[in-house]
Amino acid sequence: AEVKKIAVIAGDGIGPEVVAEAEKVLKRTEELFGYQFELERGLFGGIAIDERGTPLPDDTLEMCRRADAVLLGAVGGPKWDNNPKELRPETGLLGIRKALGLFSNIRPAVVFDCLKDASTLKPEVLEGTDLIVIRELTGGIYFGDKFRRDSENGREAVDTCVYNETEIERIVHQGFEVAQKRRKKLASVDKANVLETSRLWRETVNRIAPEYPDVEVEHVLVDNCAMQLLRRPSSFDVIVTENMFGDILSDEAAMLTGSIGMLSSASLGEGSFGLYEPVHGSAPDIAGQGIANPIATILSVALMFRLTLGYEEAADVIERAVKNVLDAGHRTGDIAVDKSKAIGTTAMGDLIVAAM
Amino acid sequence: AEVKKIAVIAGDGIGPEVVAEAEKVLKRTEELFGYQFELERGLFGGIAIDERGTPLPDDTLEMCRRADAVLLGAVGGPKWDNNPKELRPETGLLGIRKALGLFSNIRPAVVFDCLKDASTLKPEVLEGTDLIVIRELTGGIYFGDKFRRDSENGREAVDTCVYNETEIERIVHQGFEVAQKRRKKLASVDKANVLETSRLWRETVNRIAPEYPDVEVEHVLVDNCAMQLLRRPSSFDVIVTENMFGDILSDEAAMLTGSIGMLSSASLGEGSFGLYEPVHGSAPDIAGQGIANPIATILSVALMFRLTLGYEEAADVIERAVKNVLDAGHRTGDIAVDKSKAIGTTAMGDLIVAAM
Numbered sequence: 001a002e003v004k005k006i007a008v009i010a011g012d013g014i015g016p017e018v019v020a021e022a023e024k025v026l027k028r029t030e031e032l033f034g035y036q037f038e039l040e041r042g043l044f045g046g047i048a049i050d051e052r053g054t055p056l057p058d059d060t061l062e063m064c065r066r067a068d069a070v071l072l073g074a075v076g077g078p079k080w081d082n083n084p085k086e087l088r089p090e091t092g093l094l095g096i097r098k099a100l101g102l103f104s105n106i107r108p109a110v111v112f113d114c115l116k117d118a119s120t121l122k123p124e125v126l127e128g129t130d131l132i133v134i135r136e137l138t139g140g141i142y143f144g145d146k147f148r149r150d151s152e153n154g155r156e157a158v159d160t161c162v163y164n165e166t167e168i169e170r171i172v173h174q175g176f177e178v179a180q181k182r183r184k185k186l187a188s189v190d191k192a193n194v195l196e197t198s199r200l201w202r203e204t205v206n207r208i209a210p211e212y213p214d215v216e217v218e219h220v221l222v223d224n225c226a227m228q229l230l231r232r233p234s235s236f237d238v239i240v241t242e243n244m245f246g247d248i249l250s251d252e253a254a255m256l257t258g259s260i261g262m263l264s265s266a267s268l269g270e271g272s273f274g275l276y277e278p279v280h281g282s283a284p285d286i287a288g289q290g291i292a293n294p295i296a297t298i299l300s301v302a303l304m305f306r307l308t309l310g311y312e313e314a315a316d317v318i319e320r321a322v323k324n325v326l327d328a329g330h331r332t333g334d335i336a337v338d339k340s341k342a343i344g345t346t347a348m349g350d351l352i353v354a355a356m
Numbered sequence: 357a358e359v360k361k362i363a364v365i366a367g368d369g370i371g372p373e374v375v376a377e378a379e380k381v382l383k384r385t386e387e388l389f390g391y392q393f394e395l396e397r398g399l400f401g402g403i404a405i406d407e408r409g410t411p412l413p414d415d416t417l418e419m420c421r422r423a424d425a426v427l428l429g430a431v432g433g434p435k436w437d438n439n440p441k442e443l444r445p446e447t448g449l450l451g452i453r454k455a456l457g458l459f460s461n462i463r464p465a466v467v468f469d470c471l472k473d474a475s476t477l478k479p480e481v482l483e484g485t486d487l488i489v490i491r492e493l494t495g496g497i498y499f500g501d502k503f504r505r506d507s508e509n510g511r512e513a514v515d516t517c518v519y520n521e522t523e524i525e526r527i528v529h530q531g532f533e534v535a536q537k538r539r540k541k542l543a544s545v546d547k548a549n550v551l552e553t554s555r556l557w558r559e560t561v562n563r564i565a566p567e568y569p570d571v572e573v574e575h576v577l578v579d580n581c582a583m584q585l586l587r588r589p590s591s592f593d594v595i596v597t598e599n600m601f602g603d604i605l606s607d608e609a610a611m612l613t614g615s616i617g618m619l620s621s622a623s624l625g626e627g628s629f630g631l632y633e634p635v636h637g638s639a640p641d642i643a644g645q646g647i648a649n650p651i652a653t654i655l656s657v658a659l660m661f662r663l664t665l666g667y668e669e670a671a672d673v674i675e676r677a678v679k680n681v682l683d684a685g686h687r688t689g690d691i692a693v694d695k696s697k698a699i700g701t702t703a704m705g706d707l708i709v710a711a712m
């Protein structure tokens with residue numbers, strides 16, 4: 001088979017631990033399916049700040065550009081929280097998204113059967129919840145001009161939210177395309193009753209909608225969406241929205257499933273290239289203890305197989321293996337009911353590899 | 357007693373019906389406590405668009421300026437949704453906030469005992485939830501420059517988020533003051549890892565915090581707050597945040613209590629003047645049927661008594677009357693378990709008046 005280059009960025013906190021298990025899974029698919037992966041490893045985030053004085057070293061970026069896909073653990077931690085902006089892990093995150101043109105963040109929020117009770121929502125409300133939040137990732141208020149100036153009322157800070165039609169079109173098209181492959185329902189979230197960018201967003205959605213006559217479109221105001229996610233989560237299929245709203249709503253959606261420690265995400269650009277990472281963070285409080293749950297990262301590999309590499313069968317095998325291991329009752333501490341029976345990161349990874 | 361002027365704005369949809377019941381409650385407190393209210397009524401929102409060609413007629417604004425407090429029903433409806441901006445109810449809402457200097461929106465999110473089961477959250481998670489969201493209401497991206505322009509990538513829309521120190525200080529002080537009267541915990545919500553306005557916000561909070569040594573301050577990122585509200589709602593006491601984040605989080609917080617139809621809100625400026633309204637909207641689908649729940653509006657009167665007029669005792673009487681009527685099993689359709697036993701808007705209002 002063709003050699004696929006995977007850029008592996010372990011990052012900070014539990015990042016290296018969970019990524020190590022995902023690498024085992026990659027290796028196992030080589031054996032099972034004859035794939036060939038060439039892994040390159042790079043520094044990114046806090047560790048890159050410590051070792052190289054910048055959260056996103058050029059060679060890490062170059063490594064990503066050479067690769068077919070990027071696998072990312074997690075970045076950040078209190079150690080770097082009070083650094084100046086250019087020495088913060090988040091700055092690296094925003095930088096890599098922009099530099100690699102990853103304009104679309106895809107986050108499936110699904111409920112794992114074995115974790116149904118972990119949600120703070122009632123099981124009957126959660127029943128059937130299976131939604132995807134597609135968040136615009138390289139525009140809006142995240143990337144517009146930001147500055148300070150003096151005013152009559154003390155210092156003044158300014159952030160600018162900008163969207164052009166091209167930026168909106170490409171993410172909206174993706175929303176429709178993903179919806180077409182699912183339950184054919186697209187909720188476009190904006191604040192069109194207040195924001196000009198939202199009005200352009202909504203007009204663009206309405207202009208594009210006739211190209212996807214089989215998809216039912218609903219416009220939802222962001223405040224209302226924050227409510228409806230709680231009231232009727234299972235009624236959503238695909239949600240598409242701008243950067244800032246997507247940041248908030250995708251976290252809300254992930255948390256309501258109760259499965260946040262198991263969720264994976266993809267950041268995509270034009271073409272098949274993508275960056276894959278667990279939704280959870282770097283969890284500095286449990287880093288280095290060998291107790292982190294590697295499943296979200298392992299499932300990120302499955303997502304990479306599906307969305308970038310087209311290795312559908314192997315993706316199925318990984319997802320089934322995870323399911324089987326969970327069904328057999330194995331749990332890491334974060335998802336264990338009886339914590340005394342919890343297994344560690346490596347044990348969980350090994351079990352999944354064995355089940356493949 | 358001194359005559360208090362109350363500007364009454366019934367508005368659209370169920371607004372007139374629920375406000376009529378709140379007026380009965382006002383009248384009853386005149387009898388019970390010897391208060392004197394002078395009510396003036398004005399047009400606002402959709403009905404003002406229809407009758408006067410503008411959502412916020414000058415005489416309505418003047419009426420509010422003359423008053424000690426404003427009681428608002430609800431505005432808006434599908435009829436005006438596709439109007440141009442200057443002919444939309446929301447424009448009136450933003451206009452009245454700005455014109456009256458109502459920079460602070462206070463929304464208590466409490467769980468009513470009789471509605472515990474109405475929440476989609478598990479009762480044990482909700483247990484003890486009693487929080488207040490204080491939202492900055494006249495700044496930020498709502499009021500900054502908005503415009504369109506041409507770009508290389510089609511049309512481009514711009515919204516500007518601006519905050520100066522004075523604007524942040526006054527709302528943050530209010531957050532601390534409210535927290536001091538409660539459980540002394542303030543969560544300041546921002547996106548300081550991305551936004552310049554949020555960094556100025558956080559610096560300002562940190563600068564002011566030493567003036568309130570008895571209040572414990574926590575900085576929470578907005579995406580994390582959207583999650584924590586779901587995970588540990590009862591751990592929050594007072595949340596203070598900027599306009600756009602407050603719009604989203606206050607709706608999320610209200611919905612998770614399950615009591616959204618019962619929640620009231622206050623919009624305040626400098627001094628004691630305030631505008632009081634239910635959190636729920638104009639519910640055009642049930643307007644004119646006499647079935648709307650007037651409790652949120654009646655409780656808005658109690659809030660007005662507390663925060664603007666200093667009529668604490670009467671506020672207690674109203675709140676106790678509501679509780680007694682609910683404890684006796686009376687329900688409007690929206691909160692009835694057995695819908696066939698539901699009572700109407702007027703009957704609910706009369707029962708509460710009788711219980712006072």
Ligand SMILES: CC(C)[C@H](C(=O)O)[C@@H](O)C(=O)O
Nearest residue numbers: 090091093094247549550579
């Ligand atoms: C760390 C932060 C800059 C980032 C964001 O807001 O995009 C994070 O919250 C995320 O969602 O990936």
Ligand SMILES: CC(C)[C@H](C(=O)O)[C@@H](O)C(=O)O
Nearest residue numbers: 193194223446447449450603
């Ligand atoms: C109608 C709309 C402009 C308004 C807002 O966003 O402020 C509403 O959602 C609210 O919260 O009062």
